[in-house]
Amino acid sequence: MSNWDLTALYPSFDSKEFKSDLEKLDKTIEKLNSFKEKLDDNPETVEDYLKVMAELRSLKRTLGGYSSLRKSTNTSDAEAIKYINLLLNKGSETTEIETKAKKWIAKFDIEELVKKSEYLKEHEFYLSQIKNHDRYILDEKSELIISKLGQTGGTAWSNLHGSLTSTLDVELTLDDETKVVTLSEVRSLASDKDATVRKSAYEAELEAYKKIEKSIASSLNSIKGEVNTINELRGYETPISKTLIDSRMKKETLDALLEAIREYLPYFRKYLRRKAKILGHPDGLPFYDLFAPIGSVSKVFSIEEAQNYILENFGSFSPKLRGVAERAFNENWIDYYPKKGKVGGAFCSNIPPIKQSRILHNFTGTFSGVSTLAHELGHAYHGDCIFGQSILNTSYTMPVAETASIMCETIVMKNALKDAEKEEKIYLLENSLKAITQVCVDILSRYIFEETVFEKRKDSILSVEELKDIMIKAQKETYGDGLDENNLHPYMWINKGHYYSPGLSFYNFPYAFGALFGRGLYSQYLKDKEAFLPKYDNLLRETGKNTVEDVALLADIDVTNIEFWRSSLDQVKEDIELFLELTD
Missing domain, CATH: 1.20.140.70 (Oligopeptidase f, N-terminal domain)
Incomplete structure (x- = not known):
């Protein structure tokens, strides 16, 4: 089903x-x-x-x-x-x-x-x-x-954003034939094997945004203006101050995380430049090839094959994790395929009263889609760990929300790499680097964009052109010479729903936190698997009633210390160096 x-x-x-x-x-x-x-x-x-x-x-x-x-x-x-x-x-x-x-x-x-x-x-x-x-x-x-x-106000503007982006008709021309597709469908073509398809999809996507850009700009301006006004009334110093208080996270933790990412940007850019070279781009990678596949995996997964693959990999980690995935598959917790009117991306919703979760996906059969499914099942596992708590103790905050999901992604990726031949290994490694680049480099660009929008919104309403300009500047600051500055994505603020929640600002850095915290936890798992599993389950169980720092201390990790984040980024650096070696 x-x-x-x-x-x-x-x-x-x-x-x-x-x-x-x-x-x-x-x-x-x-x-x-x-x-x-x-x-x-x-x-x-x-x-x-x-x-x-x-x-x-x-x-x-x-x-x-x-x-x-x-x-x-x-x-x-x-x-x-x-x-x-x-x-x-x-x-x-x-x-x-x-x-x-x-x-x-x-x-x-x-x-x-x-x-x-x-x-x-x-x-x-x-x-x-x-x-x-x-x-x-x-x-x-x-x-x-x-x-x-x-x-x-804000909620209505948020609903407008969701409605406009999910029902937007995109006119895509391929092989002299024009057809109308959804935004999520055209964005999924960013990872198509055919370079012409990727570029055409990118151009069609940008063109389609012009139909809704003014309405979406009004949504963003209204939501950020409302947040600024309410924060001022309540006495929060800045929008990020409120987010950190709501996240139960110290500013020094965020500062350590972002500083470490900035330090490692040169390594991410090396990876991007190598990818550009492989694809024949002398001036850095154009945005439309950011998700292009490198190497080859001929496998296209059916739903059943994706399920079996995940069960096998999760089983290598723990019977409990496999059991949660089996329930999700057998009890039809997942909505798999893209369709008109369905929101894009993927999410998992924990529902404590029935001790179940539901997962929305836009599955297209790629390995990336399998990895995303594993990611969302990680959220379901997190939910399973907290379902025994009082419902008042089940609300975990944004940064720790990505812990179990990143762990599940890592399990699948590491196991896939073990038995892969060279071309397949290049594909899998690049797929992993593509993902970590998104949650470190692109997330940093989104953080910079949102911070700038909040600051400028204090004084005036921002035009479409101003929003595009802020987005481009943020991409240049983070991606640097890794991307072709003449082919960036000025409309990234439209397709990311995270910007459009009046009650949840800066839903970007938690992905970076989760990715790097998850890698730190995975390295602990490798050192002592037997001792790690009960500690890990306890950590997830306690996320609803602890600060971020205290949750991390349950695994003997100090997230205020930049050295922890550097050690996680060193693992990424090793993957980049292996990729450079394999593609030399």
């Missing part, structure tokens, strides 16, 4: 199960709002409040999860859109009590409070986070206004 099965959530929007949970949601909202007059000094009241919050969170995850998953495979799904908006409206009904309760909880001595019951002790980190965030919470009325306006 190539489509996912959502019946473990609900059979349909018209089902008695969905309608019953909607009624339960209303009753739970009512129950939560009844605490407005109950917020006293009694620890039992805190416990009662948390239990209702957990009930509310669970209902939101199932009702909201079903609605958003339905919409992700068909952005024109009218019922899904209706219920997403309905749930957003219902969400604002608890804004006032949640704000009031956070300020109430912040007055308690958390250390003393959690001594009163096992349930409170279990939620110590959750309670501490509320207390730590108290200074950024506004009064109830202001929070309610922000919540309600957000539905027709």
Whole structure:
């Protein structure tokens, strides 16, 4: 089955199960709002409040999860859109009590409070986070206004971006024949074997963006403007300050990570220049050949072959990891193929109330697609590790979110390299370098772009031309002479949905963190496999109730120390040197 099965959530929007949970949601909202007059000094009241919050969170995850998953495979799904908006409206009904309760909880001595019951002790980190965030919470009325306006503000602009990019018609001409394809379909041709196809797809993609560039620029300006305004009201110094606080991550950790990446940019550029030379480009690699395959693997994977390949590789790591993948395949957790109206890219959604995940893919049968599937199954494994926790302890932050996914990608790649012949080894190695270049070099360019947009948006609305210019400058700063400066990608800000979340800025550096943190963990696994596995599962299990730095310390890693990041990047450097040697 190539489509996912959502019946473990609900059979349909018209089902008695969905309608019953909607009624339960209303009753739970009512129950939560009844605490407005109950917020006293009694620890039992805190416990009662948390239990209702957990009930509310669970209902939101199932009702909201079903609605958003339905919409992700068909952005024109009218019922899904209706219920997403309905749930957003219902969400604002608890804004006032949640704000009031956070300020109430912040007055308690958390250390003393959690001594009163096992349930409170279990939620110590959750309670501490509320207390730590108290200074950024506004009064109830202001929070309610922000919540309600957000539905027709940032959230609406984000929805517009998703709708325009998923329904954009791209006119692609190949062999004198023009056909209309989706954006995700034309972007998938960036890795086509035929150079003419890659270039034509790139040109068609850039041309298509002109039809939506002004609307998308309005989306970006509105979202970043809203974030700037709300951050200022709350007292955050900068947008990145808020992201780091939300990520439970220190600035010194981010600084160490980015500084290390900048130090190693010359090695990435060596790889890119060699790839350019192989493909016959004397002035660096044109953007349209960034994802071009090098070497050869004739294999095109069917879904069943991809599944078997992953099961074999995951089984070499641990029976538990293989078991999660088997469940995903057997219980139809995955929606595989591209189609009109389906969002591009890939994602995994953990759903704690049913102890399952769902994975969206745009699978085309390439090894890269298999690697992406392994990546998303890593997220599902992470979910499996936290499903035993209270739902209030299952929200892990952006940087550690990529830990298990990168580990799974690495497992597949390393095993594939072991038995490969020279041409296949070149292909696999280059595929790996292509991916790590994206999550280090391209991610750095996205970070620079977003930081610049936030800064400039303080003073004015940015035009399409200004946004394109900022993007090109960011690409030149990071890719340097590795890319042909006359063939860059000025519209990368349109196709990356990460820029368009009003509640989640800078969703870029976590990929770099995850990739390099994952490599550090993999090297520990190689040193002592037996000792590593329980430590690894515990690390993933604890991600919802620790800071990034404390999660890393569970594996004896200091992520504030630049030497750790250098050691991970040294592994990348070794791969680059091997690639240069094999292609000399």
